[in-house]
Amino acid sequence: MDTGGQYCHLIARKVRELGVSSEVFPSEARLESLCHARGIVISGGPASVYDPHSPSMDAAVLSAGVPTLGICYGQQLITQLLGGEVRKGDKGEFGLAFLDIQASDSRLLAGLTDHQKIWMSHRDLVAVPPPGFRVLATTSTCSTAAIEDPARRLYGVQFHPEVVHTTEGARILENFLFGICGCDKDWNPSDRIAQVEEQVRERAGDRNVFFFVSGGVDSTVAFTLCLAALGSERVCGVYVDTGLMREGETEFVEQTFAALGHGVVQIERAEEEFLAPLEGVHEPELKRHIIGEQFVKVQERIMAARGLADGRWILGQGTIYPDTIESGGTSSHQSGRDQSKAATIKTHHNRVPGIQKLMEQGLIVEPLADFYKDEVREIGREMGLSAALLDRHPFPGPGLAIRCLCSAEEHPVTRVPEGWLVPVHSVGVQGDSRSYAPVLAIDAFPSAAARLQDEATELVNRSAGVNRVMARVAAREPLSHQRVFSSYITHGRLALLRRADGIVRDLCFKSGFDAKVWQFPVILIPLGSGESRDSVVLRPIFSVDGMTADSVTMPDDLLRKMAAELLEITEIAGVYYDLTHKPPGTIEWE
Numbered sequence: 001m002d003t004g005g006q007y008c009h010l011i012a013r014k015v016r017e018l019g020v021s022s023e024v025f026p027s028e029a030r031l032e033s034l035c036h037a038r039g040i041v042i043s044g045g046p047a048s049v050y051d052p053h054s055p056s057m058d059a060a061v062l063s064a065g066v067p068t069l070g071i072c073y074g075q076q077l078i079t080q081l082l083g084g085e086v087r088k089g090d091k092g093e094f095g096l097a098f099l100d101i102q103a104s105d106s107r108l109l110a111g112l113t114d115h116q117k118i119w120m121s122h123r124d125l126v127a128v129p130p131p132g133f134r135v136l137a138t139t140s141t142c143s144t145a146a147i148e149d150p151a152r153r154l155y156g157v158q159f160h161p162e163v164v165h166t167t168e169g170a171r172i173l174e175n176f177l178f179g180i181c182g183c184d185k186d187w188n189p190s191d192r193i194a195q196v197e198e199q200v201r202e203r204a205g206d207r208n209v210f211f212f213v214s215g216g217v218d219s220t221v222a223f224t225l226c227l228a229a230l231g232s233e234r235v236c237g238v239y240v241d242t243g244l245m246r247e248g249e250t251e252f253v254e255q256t257f258a259a260l261g262h263g264v265v266q267i268e269r270a271e272e273e274f275l276a277p278l279e280g281v282h283e284p285e286l287k288r289h290i291i292g293e294q295f296v297k298v299q300e301r302i303m304a305a306r307g308l309a310d311g312r313w314i315l316g317q318g319t320i321y322p323d324t325i326e327s328g329g330t331s332s333h334q335s336g337r338d339q340s341k342a343a344t345i346k347t348h349h350n351r352v353p354g355i356q357k358l359m360e361q362g363l364i365v366e367p368l369a370d371f372y373k374d375e376v377r378e379i380g381r382e383m384g385l386s387a388a389l390l391d392r393h394p395f396p397g398p399g400l401a402i403r404c405l406c407s408a409e410e411h412p413v414t415r416v417p418e419g420w421l422v423p424v425h426s427v428g429v430q431g432d433s434r435s436y437a438p439v440l441a442i443d444a445f446p447s448a449a450a451r452l453q454d455e456a457t458e459l460v461n462r463s464a465g466v467n468r469v470m471a472r473v474a475a476r477e478p479l480s481h482q483r484v485f486s487s488y489i490t491h492g493r494l495a496l497l498r499r500a501d502g503i504v505r506d507l508c509f510k511s512g513f514d515a516k517v518w519q520f521p522v523i524l525i526p527l528g529s530g531e532s533r534d535s536v537v538l539r540p541i542f543s544v545d546g547m548t549a550d551s552v553t554m555p556d557d558l559l560r561k562m563a564a565e566l567l568e569i570t571e572i573a574g575v576y577y578d579l580t581h582k583p584p585g586t587i588e589w590e
């Protein structure tokens with residue numbers, strides 16, 4: 001049951017991965033529509049149960065004898081409805097934490113050792129469990145990290161067993177599904193390609209599909225699925241060079257699609273169409289909206305020019321599941337049932353109003369909208385796409401525009417007890433909500449990065465005003481001499497970012513570090529002094545599905561080499577290393 005959490009569908013998917021079929025319902029679903037359920041999981045969410053319009057549920061569900069597990073907000077909702085007490089904690093807990101299990105006889109925690117690594121993302125907590133419940137486990141800041149009332153078959157956990165960072169999370173879900181609900185393994189994921197192709201044919205009807213491909217994994221796999229479902233006469237692909245691509249990208253795309261032999265992908269150059277409306281824009285959501293809407297305009301122009309606007313074409317997109325959740329949009333448009341209520345962290349370019357309108361008219365097909373990145377790669381592999389393509393790092397649709405940070409005004413950096421407060425704002429995700437805050441720069445050379453990364457989470461939790469921490473790797477001047485310049489997206493800054501990104505990518509490939517990370521964004525921030533008005537932030541991360549991520553420790557020699565090469569460029573004032581996990585940061589800065 002969806003209470004608006006970023007991870008709601010992740011829970012559904014984890015359950016399917018364990019071999020049990022699952023469906024997502026709005027949390028308010030009535031007991032009557034849930035009669036067939038063997039068990040119920042209530043997701044986490046960004047609201048507070050005591051807020052007036054926060055998501056609630058039919059209390060009758062909790063007395064129906066159906067085993068129910070509340071996760072995070074779900075646990076708090078059970079508590080509130082059954083007469084316990086929920087309140088705001090003294091401090092938030094975002095990221096890694098340790099669980100101490102007191103009740104090893106609980107079926108929910110069966111087979112787990114007493115001390116467990118878990119993932120937390122909350123501020124509210126259960127202060128007093130409802131009558132009849134007992135506490136199973138605690139953390140240093142939460143005395144009700146797991147609770148149960150086995151007689152009523154009700155369970156609650158404050159942490160997130162569905163994310164990979166909770167080491168024994170899958171075991172806890174298995175305990176619930178098989179030990180408590182008594183489910184059978186009856187779900188087989190190997191039928192999914194045939195199912196998706198059938199969905200594409202159904203959605204398209206007698207219409208054809210027009211597709212923007214980016215050269216990335218998602219759009220290529222989605223495009224290939226459409227080709228397989230409808231045949232090359234009915235599918236038309238266009239690659240748009242937005243002027244926001246990385247070095248050599250257009251050439252890579254030309255070669256890839258030529259080699260794939262599809263021959264149905266055409267290249268469209270539209271740099272000025274994207275760059276002109278971005279002039280003077282610094283706000284990330286505005287950038288995202290402008291780019292998304294430009295894609296719609298370019299699409300309309302191309303379709304009109306090629307006589308495709310005759311009502312016989314619909315638009316295909318490579319949207320994957322996390323894109324829809326973090327845009328706070330709807331998901332599973334094909335089933336129409338599970339309207340996701342997640343908070344908007346970032347609006348993805350394929351969820352802007354122009355696209356939403358097409359979706360409402362049934363003019364969009366998104367074969368991968370229910371899948372996560374690792375599943376998309378798996379599907380691509382099953383369809384015979386090359387590893388060179390499938391192993392590429394993800395690259396965001398809005399491209400370098402969201403890695404080229406801007407500032408409307410000039411600002412000094414200020415000294416704070418923990419380091420330097422740099423007023424370049426970036427997006428974060430804390431307790432399922434979006435944050436937009438300055439970054440804390442610390443002066444330590446990150447050779448002890450692993451330790452610093454844990455400290456970074458602590459620092460963000462502790463110092464209210466920031467959502468990200470970066471370490472200074474090398475700089476021309478000390479931070480006290482630097483400031484944030486008024487800065488926008490220009491041809492010059494894009495060229496600078498492209499060059500810096502090219503250097504980092506090249507060294508990554510040569511050293512083999514490329515294969516050790518999930519993604520390695522390179523970000524340009526308007527921090528510097530004198531003629532050197534920009535700095536580069538390195539953001540190597542590891543992730544499984546993009547929903548959570550770890551900042552990755554880089555080998556010292558590679559880091560030094562990168563910094564030295566980058567500082568050879570006179571416009572670059574310094575090189576920094578982003579130490580923030582997700583949450584509390586996001587992978588991209590905007």
Ligand code: XMP
Nearest residue numbers: 347348349394395396397398546586587588
């Ligand atoms: P964040 O920054 O939200 O990113 O932690 C999660 C993953 O999504 C990618 N990303 C995007 N992909 N369109 C995309 O196709 C977008 O607008 C977009 N924004 C972020 C990001 O690179 C990371 O892999």
